Amino acid sequence: MSVWQQLYETYNQHLDEVGKPESRWEGKTFTLLPISHTTQTAHITVNITPSGEFHSAEVIEKGNGNTLIPSTEDSSSRAGSVVAPYPLHDKLPYVAGDYEAFGGVYKKDNAHLVYIDNLKKWSESSYGFDRLKSIYSYLQKGRLIEDLVDEKVLFAETDGTLKWTWKEKEEKPLIYSVVTGGLEGAFIRFHVHSSEQLNQDPWRDPEFYQSFIDYYAEQAGESTLCFVTGQQKVGSTKHANKIRNAGDKAKLISANDSSGFTFRGRFDKSSEAASISYEVSQKAHNALKWLIQRQGRMIDQRVFLVWGSQATEMPSAVDSTFSLAALFDDVEEKEVFDTNQGGARAFSDALIGYKRKLPRQTVNILILDAATTGRLAILYYRSFDQEHYFSRLEAWHTEHPWEYTYFDSEKKRRVFIGAPALNDIATMAYGPRANEKLIKATVERLIPCVVDGRGVPDDIRRSLTQRASNPIGMENWEWEKTLQIACGMINKKEGMNMALNQDMTDRDYLFGRLLALADYLERRALGNEKRATNAIRYMNAFSQNPARTWMTIQSALQPYQAKLGTKLTYINRLIDEVGAQIDPSDFTNKPLSGKYLLGFYSQRHDLYQKREETQTSKEESVEA
Structure with a gap:
């Protein structure tokens, strides 16, 4: 079924919304x-x-x-x-x-x-x-x-x-x-x-x-065959603009170039190539404008739109687990944002519950952009059975999830398990100052990963790994977010658990654990000092030459080990245990794959989580 037929049917399904004002952002009103x-x-x-x-x-x-x-x-x-x-x-x-x-x-x-x-x-x-x-x-x-x-x-x-x-x-x-x-x-x-x-x-x-x-x-003028409905209806030769916003002059359908051989050579008139009736054109274009204003996502004037033909509001393929959870009114917040694997299960249950409330319908995904001020193009269009779309969405957000930290509208720190927004993946892959054309093109490339179950493109994962391995020069929040998203995208391929795997003998994973232990040890010794540890400063060199760089990092740890003595016995023992797990033949300068970031993140998360638990138990015993 064509996008025009879907839009036409969407309009007919929502005739009771015609003329009713709605608002979305900053109090701006719109209507069907x-x-x-x-x-x-x-x-x-x-x-x-x-x-x-x-x-x-x-x-x-x-x-x-x-x-x-x-x-x-x-x-x-x-x-x-x-x-x-x-x-x-x-x-x-x-x-x-x-x-x-x-x-x-x-x-x-x-x-x-x-x-x-x-x-x-x-x-x-x-x-x-x-x-x-x-x-x-x-x-x-x-x-x-x-x-x-x-x-x-x-x-x-x-x-x-x-x-x-x-x-x-x-x-x-x-x-x-x-x-x-x-x-x-x-x-x-x-x-x-x-x-x-x-x-x-x-x-x-x-x-x-x-x-x-x-x-x-x-x-009305003469009737013609409408290619959308297959009926004889009054035709239209001048179709609507202002599709993305009130100042948008670009059109999706246009045939005014009678001298540029747009349709000549094959047809004598533009209507012979294709014709859409006035009623269908008006309803389809008006439905599209309404949907974009109501629920579209826009990056540098490129529109990303997901809608259902009957119940228009759909979980979007470009949103994060955090954003989608706002749709599920019947799920308690603590379940959805819990920082453990139960969070992914809670999201899955919520998604299934939300789907059951919807009528059986077709789900549409549409991407629009304009190359010139007068021409708008459909860059991507897919229609799915609702069951298929929800199963793909569930797989993206719940299979091999990772931990992400976001800030809500009230600037409150929130941690959740799931998948990040596609725009965040693109932004962290190329940096917040990257060209918006690159960002929107990357988001477009990532959509099939969600709706078709494809793997994240290798070049995007490499870029995330490289940026996550270069914390120096980034603000701490940017590096932490890049690291989390890099781990999440690498984990989509590796299929590992976010929890620390102490039995994993993979060389890259073990080297990542060593780096996290070195970072934690020095951070403990530095106390309130905010400067970067040697492990963080040498992270990029470590990813390229792990054996040689580890010798440098380890020698730099000795003054801190001497300073804290027995207070670091547990960490020193862990470093020895992890180092012993690396096969001597693997202790080389062969560059590390992105899997080392998984080991680094999981080990660091495990250490800080245990420290928080110990601190909490101490406080509880003092109160008692």
Whole structure:
């Protein structure tokens, strides 16, 4: 099933959400758009009385201007000097009949005449209604700018031109803080001010939505075969933009290059190559916009989206175990974030429980990005049976899990067992200052590891290993996070347990344990000193020449061993035991594989965990 059919069906499954405002980040609102509608950032609200007279006007504060407006195919695709008015709300040159009287110049045709003629046809049709007629009655008087100047929303010079000149001690008008460029770019929205319908804004009113949808459907053109539904429906040649955000001009479907041989040579017309009906195009594009705003992840304008056709909110393939656990309301926090293997089992149970609440449906994964400002491409699309998707997701987060430390929204330190976010893997593989194009490309490469069960690419694991072996030059938090993620990705291949394996005789694993013991011993001796230990300073050299570097590290430990004496007996004995486990033939300078990081992390974790347990038992005995 194609992505367009899935999006079309998603829209039809959520008709009750059409026009309902939602918010996600920073209070920004969005909605599932009705067909034949789009969104624009309005700068001025003009209030009109039911009798068609000017009431008042105000400048809309920045960030509050997102407005749902009726739109035609031509108006939603207009560019340059093309005259294609929106049906109701629009820019000043379209809606103001006195635009020329205040010094405005039309580049081509008189845009207002086209606008007012279209509005007249709609208001006088069988779909017109009182409030629409009130707006038309006022605008046909042609005095909008004059009223806005009297209201001190806009400003004019003594010669009548629409302009404001700064004078000493004078405050800059609010309109200039919300409109970029000239005032001809000011977008006007209209509201009928009446005591009976104070809250019935046209951009939130289903009566306005349906009125224009029915009116515009009556103006429909010829029917054509829709390649999505297989039915004869009214076709569309101009498809929607503003897919990723309100300023996005890139389109997913476009065939306007009749001279560039995009489709010529094989077809005479673009519709012969493929055609999508107007209804399907509108619904599919509106569903896609809604899903991106609602639950999409974006890296450098590349969109990563996972959704279900019926229950849209799905556990995302790009998120960490920590983030996904927030979906599971019926699971206690202490179970999901517990720092032991039970945490992975708790997550698995929670995921299965969440899946049982969902209807049987198709799960879709979509990646979008634009190479140019006008063309948007589908880089990756897969649809899965829900059972298959959840089983892959469960395997990624629970098979060979590792321990990760994150900070929640309240900056509280949290430790959990599972898998990291794909964006974190990419960032730690190449560093926080890496180019975002590299990061988003790496995330795209990692998605098949989650949804198809593939192994983590070798070059990503090598990069993580190299960075984790170079702690000098990194802040401590960055190195710790890199080390954890490197161990997790290496463990995905090795399939080892995070707990210390004292019976493991692998050469690389044992060398990693030795390094952790040396680091712990020196850290104990240094006490409150924050400088790096010799084990950490020589970590990169140790990974390349372990035998030779170990001799250097061990000789540097002798002063600390002498200083603390019997207090380090246990650690000294462990160093001797681990060293004795290495076969003499393996005690060479052959470079270590990433497995040494597993030994290093597990040994260090075991030492500090035992120390914490000992400290806790001492405190409890003192209290008793």
